Amino acid sequence: MSSSxxxxxxxxxxxxxxxxxxDELPRMDVAAFVGFAASGPLDHPVLVEDxxxxxxxxxxxxxxxxxxxxGETVHAYLAPAVRAFFRxxxxxCWVVRVAGRGASYNRFLIPGLLRLVPSGxxxxxxxGHLPPFAPAYxxxxxxxxxxxxxxxxxxxxxxxxxxxxxxxxxARTGLRLASSAEPARGDLLRVRFETTAYTLLLPVxxxxxxxxxxxxxxxxxxxLRSGVSPExxxxxxxxxxxxxxxxxxxxxxxxxxxxxxxxxVKQKDTSTLELETELPLTAAPGPGALLCTQDEERxxxxxxxxxxxxxxxxxxxxxxxxxxxAPSPDELLSLRGGMCERLTFGLWVRRGAESPTRxxxxxxxxxxxxxxxxxxxxLAWIQRAAQEGPSLAYTEPELHDELxxxxxxxxxxxxxxxxxDDSFYFPLAMAALPEPxxxxxxxxxxxxxxxGLERLRDIPFVDEAMLGxxxxxxxxxxxxxxxxxxxxxxxxxHSLLSKEEVTLxxxxxxxxxxxxxxxxxxxxxxxxPALAPPAPAPDNVQGDFQDxxxxxxPLAGHLSASPSSPVLGESFELSWSTPKGKQEPVLYTLEExxxxxxxxxxxxxxxxxxxxxxxAQKTGTYHYRVRASRGGLLGPWSQTLDVSIGDRPGYxxxxxxxxxxxxxxxxxxxxxxxxxxxARGDLLAVLSLPEHFREDEAIGHAELLRRYSPFQGxxxxxxxxxxxxxxxxxxxxxxxxxxxxAPGAPRRxxxxxxxxxxxxxxxxxxxxxxxxxxxxxxxxxxxSPRLERQRWPELLDAQVNSLVQExxxxxxxxxxxxxxxxxxxxxxxxxxxxxxxxxxxxxxxxYVFENNTPVxxxxxxxxxxxxxxxxxxQGAFAGATREDSFQVVIPSGPDTxxxxxxxxxxxxxxxxxxxxxxxxxxxxxxxxxxxxxxS
Numbered sequence: 001m002s003s004s005x006x007x008x009x010x011x012x013x014x015x016x017x018x019x020x021x022x023d024e025l026p027r028m029d030v031a032a033f034v035g036f037a038a039s040g041p042l043d044h045p046v047l048v049e050d051x052x053x054x055x056x057x058x059x060x061x062x063x064x065x066x067x068x069x070x071g072e073t074v075h076a077y078l079a080p081a082v083r084a085f086f087r088x089x090x091x092x093c094w095v096v097r098v099a100g101r102g103a104s105y106n107r108f109l110i111p112g113l114l115r116l117v118p119s120g121x122x123x124x125x126x127x128g129h130l131p132p133f134a135p136a137y138x139x140x141x142x143x144x145x146x147x148x149x150x151x152x153x154x155x156x157x158x159x160x161x162x163x164x165x166x167x168x169x170x171a172r173t174g175l176r177l178a179s180s181a182e183p184a185r186g187d188l189l190r191v192r193f194e195t196t197a198y199t200l201l202l203p204v205x206x207x208x209x210x211x212x213x214x215x216x217x218x219x220x221x222x223x224l225r226s227g228v229s230p231e232x233x234x235x236x237x238x239x240x241x242x243x244x245x246x247x248x249x250x251x252x253x254x255x256x257x258x259x260x261x262x263x264x265v266k267q268k269d270t271s272t273l274e275l276e277t278e279l280p281l282t283a284a285p286g287p288g289a290l291l292c293t294q295d296e297e298r299x300x301x302x303x304x305x306x307x308x309x310x311x312x313x314x315x316x317x318x319x320x321x322x323x324x325x326a327p328s329p330d331e332l333l334s335l336r337g338g339m340c341e342r343l344t345f346g347l348w349v350r351r352g353a354e355s356p357t358r359x360x361x362x363x364x365x366x367x368x369x370x371x372x373x374x375x376x377x378x379l380a381w382i383q384r385a386a387q388e389g390p391s392l393a394y395t396e397p398e399l400h401d402e403l404x405x406x407x408x409x410x411x412x413x414x415x416x417x418x419x420x421d422d423s424f425y426f427p428l429a430m431a432a433l434p435e436p437x438x439x440x441x442x443x444x445x446x447x448x449x450x451x452g453l454e455r456l457r458d459i460p461f462v463d464e465a466m467l468g469x470x471x472x473x474x475x476x477x478x479x480x481x482x483x484x485x486x487x488x489x490x491x492x493x494h495s496l497l498s499k500e501e502v503t504l505x506x507x508x509x510x511x512x513x514x515x516x517x518x519x520x521x522x523x524x525x526x527x528x529p530a531l532a533p534p535a536p537a538p539d540n541v542q543g544d545f546q547d548x549x550x551x552x553x554p555l556a557g558h559l560s561a562s563p564s565s566p567v568l569g570e571s572f573e574l575s576w577s578t579p580k581g582k583q584e585p586v587l588y589t590l591e592e593x594x595x596x597x598x599x600x601x602x603x604x605x606x607x608x609x610x611x612x613x614x615x616a617q618k619t620g621t622y623h624y625r626v627r628a629s630r631g632g633l634l635g636p637w638s639q640t641l642d643v644s645i646g647d648r649p650g651y652x653x654x655x656x657x658x659x660x661x662x663x664x665x666x667x668x669x670x671x672x673x674x675x676x677x678x679a680r681g682d683l684l685a686v687l688s689l690p691e692h693f694r695e696d697e698a699i700g701h702a703e704l705l706r707r708y709s710p711f712q713g714x715x716x717x718x719x720x721x722x723x724x725x726x727x728x729x730x731x732x733x734x735x736x737x738x739x740x741x742a743p744g745a746p747r748r749x750x751x752x753x754x755x756x757x758x759x760x761x762x763x764x765x766x767x768x769x770x771x772x773x774x775x776x777x778x779x780x781x782x783x784s785p786r787l788e789r790q791r792w793p794e795l796l797d798a799q800v801n802s803l804v805q806e807x808x809x810x811x812x813x814x815x816x817x818x819x820x821x822x823x824x825x826x827x828x829x830x831x832x833x834x835x836x837x838x839x840x841x842x843x844x845x846x847y848v849f850e851n852n853t854p855v856x857x858x859x860x861x862x863x864x865x866x867x868x869x870x871x872x873x874q875g876a877f878a879g880a881t882r883e884d885s886f887q888v889v890i891p892s893g894p895d896t897x898x899x900x901x902x903x904x905x906x907x908x909x910x911x912x913x914x915x916x917x918x919x920x921x922x923x924x925x926x927x928x929x930x931x932x933x934x935s
Contacts, residue, residue, distance in 0.1 A: 024870065025835065025839060025870075025871075026501075026835060026838035026839055026842060027092075027501055027503070027763075028503050028760075028763040028768040028831060028834070028835055028838075029090065029091060029092065029503070029759075029760035029761075029763045029764050030092050030093065030094070030501045030502050030503055030504070030760075031085055031090060031092075031093040031094075031502065031503070031504035031505070031506065031756040031757075031759075031760060032045065032093060032094040032095070032096065032496045032499065032502045032504065032505045032506070033078055033081050033082055033085070033093060033094075033095050033096070033505075033506050033507075033508060033753065033756075034078075034095075034096040034098060034461060034492065034493050034496075034505070034506075034507045034509075035076060035077060035078030035081070035096075035097070035098065035507060035508050035509035035510075036062055036064070036076035036077075036078055036097070036098070036099070036451075036453060036459075036509045037058035037059060037062060037076065037078050037079065037095070037097040038058065038059030038060060038061075038062040038076075038144055038145075038146040038451075039057070039058055039059040039140075039141070039142045039144055039146045039147075039378065040057045040058040040059070040095070040097045040142055040378050041097065041142060041377070041378040041379035041382050042097055042098065042099055042103060042142075042143060042379070042452075043096065043097075043098060043489065043490075043491040043492060043495055044096065044097075044379055044382055044383070044489070044495065045094040045095070045096050045495055045496055045499055046058075046094065046095050046096075046382055047092070047093075047094055047386075048082065048092075048093055048094070048095050049091065049092050049093075050086065051082065051083055051086055051741060054079070054082050054083075054095065055079075056410065056411055057095075057378065057382075057411065058078070058079065058095060058097060059146050060079070061075040061076065061079045061080070062075060062076040062078075062079070062144075062146075062451070063075050063076075064076055064448065064453060064512070064515060064651065065448075065515035065651040065652055065653045066651065066652050066653065067652075067653045068652055068653070069653075069655065073619075074512070074515075074653055076509055077508035077509050077511070077512075077749055077750055077753075078095070078097070078508055078509055080508075080737070080739075080747060080749040080753060081506060081508040081749065081750070081752060081753025081754075081756075082095060082753060083739060083741055083753070084735075084737065084749065084753035084754040084757055085753045085754070085756050085757040085760070086757065087739075087754070087757060087778050087779060088754050088756075088757025088758050088760075088761060088777060088778050089757050089758065089760055089761025089762075089764065089765075090756060090757040090760040090761070091760065091764070092501075093756075094496065094499055094502055096492070096493070096495055096496065098459060098460060098461055098491075098492055099143065099144070099451060099452025099453060099459065100452040100453065100454060100455070100458045100459045100460065101452065101458075102445070102449045102450065102451075102452045102454055103143040103144060103450065103451060103452025104143055104445070104450050104452075105139040105140050105142075105143050105415075106139065106140040106144075106145070106147045106148065106150075106440040106441070106450070107137045107138070107139050107140075107417075107440065107441045108137060108138045108139070108140075108150070108152045108414065108438065108439075108440055108441065109135055109136075109137055109288065109289065109438050109441065110135075110136045110137065110138055110152065110154050110347070111153060111154050111287075111288030111430065111431070111436060111438060112154060112156070112288065112290075112302065112427055112428055112429050112430030112431065113135070113136035113154060113345070113425055113426075113427060113428070113430060114133050114134070114135060114136060114290065114300075114322075114425065114426055114427075114428045115133065115134050115135070115136045115417075115423050115424075115425050116132065116133060116222075116423060116424045116425070116426070132298075133292070133298070133300075133322060134250050135250055135289070135290045136417065136425050137417050137441070138152065138347070138372075138375075138414045138415065138416070138417055139377075139414070139415050139416070139417055140413060140414065140415065140440075141375075141376075141377055141378050141381075141411065141412070141413055141414060141415045142377060142378040142379075143450070143451075143452065144450060144451045144452070145447035145448075145450045145451050145567075147413060147440065148439075148440060148447065148567060148570065149351050149352060149570075150349055150350070150351055150413060150439070150440065151349070151350050151351075151437035151438060151439055152347065152348065152349050152414065152437065152438060153288075153347075153348045153356075153434035153435060153436060153437045153438065154345050154346065154347055154348065154430055154431075154434065155345060155346045155348065155360075155430070155431065155432060155433055155434045156343065156344075156345050156427050156430040156431065156432055157343070157344045157345060157346065157360070157361075157432075158190065158341040158342070158343055158432075159341060159342040159343075159344075160339070160340070160341055161177055161178070161181040161183070161189070161340045161341060161342055162177060162178035162180060162181060162213075162340070163175060163176075163177060163178075163191065163338055163339065163340035164176040164177060164178055164212065164213055166191070166338060174215055174216050174217045174218045175189065175191070175202065175215075175216040175218070175340065176210070176212070176213060176214070176215055176216075177213050177214045177215075177216060177340065178212075178213045178214075179212070179213045179214070181213065181214055181340075181342075182214070183204050183207050183214055183216055183342070184204065184207070185204055185205065185206075185207060185367050186203075186204060186363055186365050186366075186367030186368030186369065186371070187203075187204040187342055187363070187368065188201060188202070188203055188204070188342070188343045188344075188363070188364045188365065188368075188426065189201070189202045189203075189204060189216065189340055189341070189342055189343070190202075190340070190341045190342075190343050191338045191339070191340050191341075192338065192339050192341075193335040193336065193338050193339075194336060194338075194339075196335060197225050197226045197227045197228075198223060198224070198225055198327060198331075198335065199223070199224040199225075199226070200221055200222075200223055200224075200338075201221065201222040201223075201224065201343075201426050202216065202218055202221050202222075203219070203220055203364070203365050203367075203424060204216055204367075205217065205219045205220070205367070206219065220424070221326065222322065222323075222426060223322075223323040223325075223326055223327065224320055224321065224322060224323065224428070225320070225321040225323055226318070226319075226320050226321075227319075228299065228319050228320070228321045229270035229271075229319050230245055230265065230270065230293055230299060230319070232265075232267055236267055238267070239266075239267050240266070240267070241266075241267050242264055242265065242266050242267075243264075243265055243267075244262055244263065244264055244265070245262075245263045245264075245265050245273070245293060246260055246261070246262060246263075246293070246294040246295070247260070247261045247262075247263055247273075247275075247291040247292065247293060247294065247301065248260065248261075248291065248292045248293070248294055249261050249285055249289065249291055250292075260294070261275050261276070261277055261285070261291065262275070262276045263275050263276070264276070270319065271316055271317060271318060271319070272314065272315070272316050273301065273314070273315050273316075273317075274309075274312060274313075274314055275312050275313045275314070275315055276311065276312045277312050277313060284306070284313055285303055285306070285313075285315065286303065286306055286436070286438060287303055287304060287305060287306060287436040287438075288302075288303065288436050288438050289303040290302060290303070290428065291303065298321055298322040298323065298324060299319060299320075299321050299322075300319070300320050300321075300322065300428060301317050301318070301319055302317045302318050302319075302320065302428065302429045303315050303316075303317045304316055304317040304318065305317070308611065318429065320428055320429060322428075343364070343427065344360070344361050344362055344363060344370075345360075345362050345364070345372075345427060345430060346358050346359060346360035346361070346362060346434070347359050347362060347372065347412075347414060348434040348437070349412070349413050349414060350437065356434070357410065357412065357413070358434075359375075359406065359407060359412050359414075362403075364424065364425040364426055364427070365424050365425070366422045366423070366424075367399075369399050369400060369402060369403065370400070370402065370403045370406075371399075371400060371403070372416065372425070373416035373417060373418075373423065373425070374399075374400040374403055374404075374416055375403065375407055375412065375414060375415045375416045376404055376407070376415060376416075377415040377416075378415075380415075381404065381407075381408065381411075384404060385408075442563075446517075446565070446651075447567055448651055454517070455514070456512055456514045456515065456662070456665075457514065457662070457665055460491060460492050461492045461493060461507060461510060461669050461672075462491075462492045462493055462494060462669065462672045463480075463490050463491040463492050463493075463494040463495075465480055466480075466490065466494045466676075467672060469675065470675050470676075470678040470679040470724060471679075473497075473675070473676065473679035474497070474679055474680075477490060477494065477497050477498075493505065493507065493672070493673055493676055494676060496676075497676065497679075497680065502683065503682060503683060503684065503768075503831070503834060503838075504683070504684055504686055504756045504759055504760065505673060505676075505677060505683055505684070505685050505686065506685070506686040506687075506688075506752035506753065506755075506756055507669065507673060507752075508688065508749070508750050508752050508753055510666060510669050510670070510688075511666065511688050511689060511690045511691070511750050512690075513653050513654050513655075513656065513659055513662070513690060513692075514653075514654045514658075514659075514662050515651045515652060515653050515654065516651065516652055516653075516654055517651055554586050554628035554629060554630040554633065554634075554635040555628060555635050555636070556576050556577075556588060556626045556627050556628040556635060556637075556638045557576045557577025557638075558576065558577055558638070558639070559574065559575075559576045559624060559625065559626050559638045559639065559641045560574070560575055560576070560641065561573065561574055561575075561624075561641060561643050562575070564643070565643070565644050565645075566616040566643070566645055567616065567645075568616050568617075568618075568619055568645060570615075570616050571613055571614065571615050571616070572613070572614055572616060572643070573611055573612070573613045573614070574590065574611065574612050574613075574614065574624060574626075574641070575610060575611040575612075576588065576610055576611075576626050576638065577610070585608060585630070586608065586628050586629070586630050587606065587607060587608055587628070587629050587630070588605065588606070588607065588608070588609070588610065588626055588627070588628055588629075589603060589605070589606050589626065589627055589629065590603070590604045590605040590606075590612060590624065590625075590626045591603055591604065591624065591625055591626070592604050592622055592623070592624055593622070593623045593624075594620065594621070594622060594623070595623070596623055596640070598623065598625070616645040618645065619645050620644075620645060621642055621643070621644045621645075622642070622643050622644075622645065623640050623641070623642055623643075624640070624641045624642075624643065625637045625638050625639070625640050625641070626638045656690075656692035659690060659692070663701070663704075666690075666701075667701070667704050667705060667708055668708075670685070670687050670705055670728065671705060671708050671724070673685045673687070673728070674705075674724045674725065674727045674728040674818075675724050677724070677727035677728070678723070678724040678726075678727045681834070681837055682834035682835075682837050682838050683727060683834070684727055684728070684729060684759075684817075684827065684830060684831060684834070685727055685728040685729070686729055686731065686752045686755050686756050686759070687728055687729065687730045687731065687752065688730070688731055688732065688734075688750035688751055688752040688755075689701055689730070689732045689733075689750075691733070691734045691748060691750075691784055691785070692785075693732065693733075694785060694787075695787055695788065695791040695794065695795060698730075698732045698795065698798070698800050698802075699794060699795065699798040699800065701730070702730055702798045702799060702800055702818060703798070705725065705728070705730075705818055706725060706818065706820065723819055723821060723824070725817060725818040725819040725820070726817045726818075726819035726821065726824035726825075726830050727817070727830065728817060728818045729755075729801060729815070729816065729817050729818070729827050730799070730800050730801060730818060731751040731752060731755045731800075731801045731802075731803070731812065732751065732787075732795075732800055732801070732802060732803070733751070733783050733784055733785055733786070733787055733802070733803060734748055734749065734750055734751060734783065734784045734785075735748070735749055735750075735751050735754060735777070735780045735782075735783065735784075735803070735810075736748055736780065736781050736782040736783065736784055737749060737754075737779050737780055737781065738779050738781050739779065740779075746781050746782065748784055751777075751803060754777050754778075754780070755801075755812070758772050758775050758777060758812075759772045759827075759831075761775070762775060763831070767874055767875070767876060768828065768831040768832055768834070768835045769828055769831070769832040769835070769871070769874075769875065769876035769911065769912065770828060770875070770914075771815045771826060771827065771828040771914040772812075772815050772827060772828070773801075773811070773812050773813060773814055773815040773914070774811050774812075774813060775811060775812075776808055776809035776810065776811055777803070777809065777810045777811065777812075778809075780803075780809070780810040783803055783805065783810065787802055787804075792804070796814060799814075799816040799817065799818055799819075799825065801814045801815060801816060802814070815827040815828065817830055826913070826914065828911075828914065829911055832876060832909075832911055836907060836909065839867055840864070840905075840907065843863055843864065843867060844860075844905075846863075847859070847860055847863075847903075852903055856903070857890050857903075860890070860903075860905055861888050861890055861905075864888045864905065864907060865882075865886075865888050868882075868885075868886040868888065868907070868909065869882060871886075872885050872886065875912060876909075876911070876912060877909055877910055877911060877912055878910045878911065878912045878913065879910050884910065885909065885910055886907070886908060886909045886910065887906075887907075887908040887909075888905065888906075888907060888908075889905070889906040889907075889908060890904070890905055890906075891904050891906065
């Protein structure tokens with residue numbers, strides 16, 4: 001639980017520290033994963049060393065779409081891949097969250113807090129002129145719908161100070177406080193006066209020490225007056241008279257989402273407003289909302305209670321006037337007995353019935369060391385923690401470091417309302433207790449849209465400016481980040497180019513099947529059976545008959561839900577219109593069923609109300625219908641309304657038969673990933689395929705990667721000299737994993753996360769030069785799909801690393817890259833070359849700016865020979881002697897460019913090969929004894 005104190009209570013805290021790697025050789029076990037996450041910074045690598053750290057930043061598994069074929073929700077694969085990496089022996093990885101342009105922050109109204117709009121050019125809203133004040137809104141710490149269930153509140157804390165006096169002289173206006181007060185720059189002081197409705201709020205900008213205490217200058221005072229009410233029009237004279245009032249309701253603190261509400265006011269009770277609005281109860285102003293009169297911009301109404309009615313809402317509250325200037329001199333002279341307090345406030349956040357998390361001692365002004373607007377987003381927090389990238393955007397970042405630390409452990413879910421925030425906030429009837437709790441500001445966008453994942457094809461896994469060849473990629477990256485007219489950070493997978501310790505890269509979410517928005521594609525409506533028309537009356541009817549009175553059959557109006565597809569745990573409202581021309585009271589019957597024929601219907605409501613708020617407690621599709629009755633006469637049932645409740649309702653995974661058009665997108669992404677790895681020279685891309693790919697599709701995908709050329713826009717052989725395929729390894733099929741972190745049925749996941757873990761474990765335990773095959777993959781219980789055994793040789797020839805089940809577990813019997821060059825096919829060869837490259841760069845930098853003399857030549861040769869000898873003793877090279885295993889050659893002569901300060905060193909190595917086949921021959925002697933021969 002966050003608090004304002006920098007000291008910790010006595011106790012014991014356990015922190016898991018991963019073992020440090022020896023510094024003899026460069027690390028080859030650090031991986032990087034790029035994909036979809038519920039929270040966390042976008043397009044910025046974050047270091048993760050355990051699963052708990054990942055979940056604290058990136059949240060739980062992100063639900064995406066509904067798989068109709070399996071009847072289950074499909075989640076993002078980034079989180080399972082990271083868990084599989086650590087489960088299989090990984091110790092350290094970098095994680096990059098990617099999303100489309102639609103990713104947005106949730107915003108939360110802070111009850112009882114107003115923002116003073118900075119002075120400047122006149123600002124207008126779609127509804128007109130922007131008032132000088134606006135309700136204060138916080139935002140979630142990162143983009144996405146992960147914060148939808150959060151509820152927030154605020155509590156005001158007041159510390160009494162001894163007020164010695166107040167001076168109102170024009171040349172020197174301010175407060176005189178006792179020595180014990182110790183006011184500081186950035187504090188907010190409140191002075192309340194006896195027997196008056198006036199309150200003075202004073203931000204502390206300048207403080208002077210005096211003999212008797214402290215002198216606080218009044219620079220930007222704000223006067224409040226309570227017990228006021230709007231003035232009625234001249235024609236309103238009777239206490240029973242009513243008049244209408246136009247109110248501004250701002251859905252954000254910038255005035256971009258401003259609505260006009262019409263309120264009916266009774267002169268005898270101005271604290272009760274009858275609001276005329278078509279908004280559902282979940283989207284209407286709730287307790288804690290602040291409404292401003294359109295005509296008098298400084299008159300605000302604080303909503304305390306809300307009651308729905310047939311048409312609109314009934315709200316009760318109180319009025320407060322924000323005075324444009326100080327009271328008159330006569331009124332100032334009458335102010336006596338002022339009581340001074342130093343104000344701070346706390347933010348409270350809770351999820352459902354969980355205990356709330358709070359952050360207290362927050363300030364109202366950017367000069368305060370715990371200014372609430374300086375609460376960092378995930379991106380700002382990570383940048384500051386890593387001391388990289390641009391500094392935090394607020395004016396004095398060092399002033400708020402203590403606040404950033406207190407919001408880090410545990411990570412506080414809210415951030416300031418904007419990146420650049422030098423505003424002044426002040427409380428307006430903020431309560432001392434955290435009530436009420438308010439949810440996010442409702443928007444029309446679907447949760448998946450706010451996650452930035454509306455369409456798979458539109459999600460930028462790569463930086464569009466980095467899609468060239470590998471030879472110039474590093475220079476292009478340097479230009480974009482440091483030399484372009486508008487320098488910026490790289491995005492997607494290319495944001496990892498600067499992370500030199502990374503050697504393995506995977507994009508687990510690239511293998512999703514696309515999902516479709518079917519919010520408007522409802523299932524066939526269940527309707528009452530059609531009645532056959534009656535037989536015509538005979539012509540020879542005899543007798544005297546009187547005309548029958550045909551009463552009007554009551555009809556229920558159109559049934560609708562808001563929101564139309566609620567998320568699990570969210571409330572939604574059903575409403576239906578009133579039939580026209582009714583003369584007697586109409587009663588309504590509302591039914592709910594899970595079957596379209598309403599065989600298991602449950603009556604939810606019987607009465608005159610025309611709306612009902614429900615809570616989404618369980619996933620599934622529910623059917624609703626309503627009918628009206630008047631005077632015992634029943635009307636027909638309305639149309640059936642289908643409401644889908646789920647983690648991600650409204651989005652359905654496309655079938656495997658329709659995936660063909662998306663494979664080109666996957667091939668392009670895989671090629672871009674391998675190109676980036678080749679540009680760095682020391683990276684390996686671990687690739688995977690969609691789950692439904694069988695043997696033919698896997699072999700075909702490998703062939704497409706070999707013949708893909710983005711430079712010609714079609715399939716063609718790769719250009720000579722550009723061998724990027726040795727930087728990619730393809731694994732298939734998928735894994736069914738029993739996870740301790742996610743108990744229940746085994747989870748399906750692509751194999752790239754576990755493959756990176758096996759590669760990292762093999763590099764840590766035995767070295768990157770040992771082939772990472774025939775190593776059991778942990779907690780795997782099955783494969784999906786099961787590849788046919790007779791097709792294994794074909795997959796081997798296609799260099800697809802297929803997983804098989806052996807008596808000791810699930811293993812990969814091959815470890816091949818995709819290249820057609822035989823020497824570079826084994827993964828351990830590419831990894832060993834990467835290790836040599838990294839070791840040579842690290843050792844070579846120690847010789848920069850040394851004199852280019854024979855002394856340097858001997859020193860360099862001796863240093864590299866020691867390095868290679870160490871690798872030889874650990875089994876990295878073939879050959880019985882050093883001469884057979886490696887050579888360090890320093891060319892001499894005018895062609896080497898030594899006269900221009902150039903110094904060349906050639907490292908020639910003979911890499912070891914793995915034992916892939918062991919032939920055992922049984923030989924029977926004449927005496928019928930057996931012995932074995934190995935070859």
